[in-house]
Amino acid sequence: xxxxxYNLLCGILASTVFLTxxxxxxxxxxxxxxxxxxxxxxxxxxxNGELAGKAISxxxxxxxxxxxxTPASATGFVTPTGTFAGSTIAPIVxxxxxxxxxxxxxxxxxxxxxxxxxxxxxxxxxxMLHLANGATPTAPSFSFDSVxxxxxxxxxxxxxxxxxxxxxxxxx
Numbered sequence: 001x002x003x004x005x006y007n008l009l010c011g012i013l014a015s016t017v018f019l020t021x022x023x024x025x026x027x028x029x030x031x032x033x034x035x036x037x038x039x040x041x042x043x044x045x046x047x048n049g050e051l052a053g054k055a056i057s058x059x060x061x062x063x064x065x066x067x068x069x070t071p072a073s074a075t076g077f078v079t080p081t082g083t084f085a086g087s088t089i090a091p092i093v094x095x096x097x098x099x100x101x102x103x104x105x106x107x108x109x110x111x112x113x114x115x116x117x118x119x120x121x122x123x124x125x126x127x128m129l130h131l132a133n134g135a136t137p138t139a140p141s142f143s144f145d146s147v148x149x150x151x152x153x154x155x156x157x158x159x160x161x162x163x164x165x166x167x168x169x170x171x172x
Contacts, residue, residue, distance in 0.1 A: 038131050038135075038172060039130065039131055039172070040128065040129060040130055040172045041128075041131055041137060041170065041171050041172060042126060042127070042128060042129070042169070042170045042172065043063075043126070043127045043129060043168075043169050044081070044082070044123050044126055044166065044168050045061070045063065045108075045123065045124060045125040045126070045127060045164055045166060045167070046082065046123045046124060046164070046165060046167040047059055047083075047122065047151055047164055048121060048162065048163045048164070049121060049151075049159070049163055050121075050161060051119070051120070051121060051159060051162075052159070054117075054153040054154075054157075054159050055116060055118055055119050055154050056112065056117050056118040056119075056151055056152070056154075056159065057111060057112055057152055057153060058110060058111035058112065058151075058152045059124055059149075059151045059152070059162075059164070060107075060108070060110075060149070060150045060151075061107075061108055061144055061145075061148065061149045061164040062105050062106070062107045062145040062148040062149070063105065063106045063107075063127070063142055063143075063164070063166075064103050064104075064105050064142065064143045064144070064145070065103055065105065065106065065142065066103070066135065066141040067098070067103065067135065068131060068132040068133045068135035069104070069129050069131060069132075069135055070095075070098075070132070071095050071106065071127075071129060071130065072128035072129055072130045073128070075093075077093070077127060077128040077129070078091045078093045078106070078110075078125055078126070078127050078128075079091070079125065079126050079128075080110050080112075080125055081123055081125060081126040082122050082123025082124055083112075083118045083120055083123060083124055084110055084111075086113075087111060087113045087114070088113040089110075089111040089113045091109060091110045091111075091125065092108070092109040093106065093107070093108050093109075094106070105145075107148070108127075110124055110125050115154075116154065117154040121162070131171070137169055137171075138169055139165070139166040139167065139168055139169050141166075141169075142165075142166040142169075144163065144164045144165060146163060149162065149163055149164045150162075
């Protein structure tokens, strides 16, 4: 091999190495938008079923939380809204954290301060939640214990056939 051929091959090899290195690292797609990581959510709880001409004075339900979802704070994370909006009776809330395979639950008792009760089913409470580890719950992610859901009329009698569910979740 002549010295000129040797220099030519070295030059080609060096150029190949430099071009390869120039194409590595850096940039990427400048239009890339990282996924949104939500840290909180608002769940709207509603009552479903027929009132059969009765008025609601209160409701009690147990909501099972999805994985990585907890109350937003130690107290005051449930407020009466919708048909119970403006109630002067504070909800009674008990939170039981998840433990191993057992999911966390929120037990809620809400009451209407309107003496005549509430004549329509629908939204009754808003639950403020904290999200961890990329959780993005949807309404079907929450479940309710149908045995522990009780809706009471103005005479203190249960209204049969009523259930609770999450009407919607807003991620924030």
